Amino acid sequence: DIQLTQSPSFLSASVGDRVTITCRASQGISSYLAWYQQKPGKAPKLLIYAASTLQSGVPSRFSGSGSGTEFTLTISSLQPEDFATYYCQQLNSYLLTFGGGTKVEIK
């Protein structure tokens, strides 16, 4: 199975900060990577797919990059509603896997 390692697992940031989360795959997955945002008690919300394509309706402050084994999610200017947990997901295989998550909290 393809393993995804997300870092950091926790970060504390202020409104307006630029935030970057990294996701590393145990083997090459081309661009078959998605990013989700999850708030407590809610289902994951799709932010980005195909490594860098913004899902419709998602604010442009979110962006994704990378291919192969290393990927990043960047929030250019953190907003109060962005405090949540973020997960990467690989779809190179039908046996989907997720990163361990990054919890973004208010500093």
Add this chain to the structure above:
Amino acid sequence: EVQLVESGGGLVQPGGSLRLSCAASGFTFSSYEMNWVRQAPGKGLEWVSYISSSGSTIYYADSVKGRFTISRDNAKNSLYLQMNSLRAEDTAVYYCARYSMTTVVTDYWGQGTLVTVSS
């Protein structure tokens, strides 16, 4: 509007069984592959199972293989997960998620249903 609504969760004793359902609407269900994903309390997301649009191809996570069975009824726009020999570690919120072959992503998720395995 795409909607996925899970049901069937609840409290079950270890060794027991439960059948989850996911009712789909707002899209041509028979054209889409589907997945079950779960999340234990306070933990991350874990993929459970995949089923192709016709139901002919199925995959399971090692953690549930031999105990869980995924199925679908395209005439009823419904996805199912039969869970047998339940263990405490199966306690989680279970989500159904639609897989889009076009964009290669699980683009729509249900709200989840909680399964608690405890005596």
